[in-house]
Amino acid sequence: MAYFNLSFLALLLLLLPLALLLILYLIVRPRPVKIPIKSRHVFITGGSSGIGLALAHQAASEGARVSILARSMDKLEEAKNYIQLSTGIDVSIFSADVRDYDAVSKAVEEAGPIDVLIVNQGVFVPEELEKQGLDEVKFMVDVNLIGSFNMIKAALPKMKKGEDSMPRSIALMSSQAGQVGIYGYTAYSASKFGLRGLAEALQQEVISHDIHVSLIFPPDTDTPGLTEETKKRPQLTSIIAESSGVMKAEEVAKKAFEGIKSAAFFVPCNLEGALLSIATAGMSPQRSFVMAFVEVVAAGLVRLVALFFQWNWYNGIHTWHAQNKRA
Numbered sequence: 001m002a003y004f005n006l007s008f009l010a011l012l013l014l015l016l017p018l019a020l021l022l023i024l025y026l027i028v029r030p031r032p033v034k035i036p037i038k039s040r041h042v043f044i045t046g047g048s049s050g051i052g053l054a055l056a057h058q059a060a061s062e063g064a065r066v067s068i069l070a071r072s073m074d075k076l077e078e079a080k081n082y083i084q085l086s087t088g089i090d091v092s093i094f095s096a097d098v099r100d101y102d103a104v105s106k107a108v109e110e111a112g113p114i115d116v117l118i119v120n121q122g123v124f125v126p127e128e129l130e131k132q133g134l135d136e137v138k139f140m141v142d143v144n145l146i147g148s149f150n151m152i153k154a155a156l157p158k159m160k161k162g163e164d165s166m167p168r169s170i171a172l173m174s175s176q177a178g179q180v181g182i183y184g185y186t187a188y189s190a191s192k193f194g195l196r197g198l199a200e201a202l203q204q205e206v207i208s209h210d211i212h213v214s215l216i217f218p219p220d221t222d223t224p225g226l227t228e229e230t231k232k233r234p235q236l237t238s239i240i241a242e243s244s245g246v247m248k249a250e251e252v253a254k255k256a257f258e259g260i261k262s263a264a265f266f267v268p269c270n271l272e273g274a275l276l277s278i279a280t281a282g283m284s285p286q287r288s289f290v291m292a293f294v295e296v297v298a299a300g301l302v303r304l305v306a307l308f309f310q311w312n313w314y315n316g317i318h319t320w321h322a323q324n325k326r327a
């Protein structure tokens, strides 16, 4: 009898997760889809530097037709030459400020219909809100958030009527600071959290046109932008950001393309990022039933880990203030 009960229990323990996996397999929406890159038109904003340049290089290496957009023509030409030399691919360049809708619209018109739009441009000036000028706050929101609206508004009509019948992608470059608010990043985090709302709503609007939205969440990444940023970053910003380490732009680009190709809605880039994505899954879509399973089963435990991170960060903030009062 005891033997029977035990094996029954073991069977149940095995069947429950299998049943959950089956249910999730049946219900995950949107459905999994593959986005081909080879021979397709990949348009990257902020493609002349850092992560954007690494993305452009990777797209070219995979045989895509690549266009990049940024303000400085000099940096665009430098990027074009670099990619030409290392891949033999000729990249189209467009000089425009994403804050200028007409300029962006004209660039998109010239570039032709886009298959994969990567909205990657971004600016970051970390400072405590009390010290930061509202002009800088507005600058970050304008470039990172409103600039992304401008890009998508300009590209969407032609993306809907794609030339081929293959699925297309709109990918947005967020940041781990777009998943959790970080000291010194009130404006930056707000601009990146904004991208999440944009992405979630947009995915529902474009799904019937076979367009798939991805949100990429890198940690600190070694780029010209980060070099500038660290010169003026509050110490506490760096201490908290160190929880997730630093990646190379090429590594982020590789993760980003893996995510884009599998049309993942959330694209974390490192282990901490994977945890962060489970902790902040919320009501975001999830196409992978395996990831959905992990999210459901690990939710409580990952929340506990998140609370330990907050414990650690707040202790750090208190300690820092105590020390700097004495100094």
Ligand SMILES: NC(=O)C1=CN([C@@H]2O[C@H](COP(=O)(O)OP(=O)(O)OC[C@H]3O[C@@H](n4cnc5c(N)ncnc54)[C@H](OP(=O)(O)O)[C@@H]3O)[C@@H](O)[C@H]2O)C=CC1
Binding pocket: 045, 046, 047, 048, 049, 050, 051, 052, 069, 070, 071, 072, 073, 075, 096, 097, 098, 099, 120, 121, 122, 123, 124, 143, 147, 173, 174, 175, 176, 217, 218, 219, 220, 221, 222, 223, 224, 225, 226
């Ligand atoms: N580096 C990091 O630690 C992390 C970065 N990110 C995000 O990744 C993205 C790229 O960052 P990163 O590679 O470090 O940045 P870089 O500063 O190295 O490059 C930024 C790119 O964006 C372009 N750009 C900036 N402002 C505008 C504008 N108004 N209109 C058009 N293009 C513009 C720049 O060209 P130009 O100046 O000529 O216009 C450049 O090509 C950003 O969205 C950033 O928030 C996310 C997490 C971490």
Ligand SMILES: CCCCCCCCCCCCCCCC(=O)[C@@H](N)CO
Binding pocket: 124, 175, 176, 177, 180, 182, 218, 219, 220, 221, 226, 229, 240, 241, 242, 243, 244, 272, 273, 275, 276, 279, 302, 303, 305, 306, 309
């Ligand atoms: C469940 C537990 C999760 C634990 C992991 C938490 C780690 C969070 C670290 C946040 C780092 C933010 C870096 C922002 C980089 C950036 O965007 C700037 N460099 C500007 O470009």
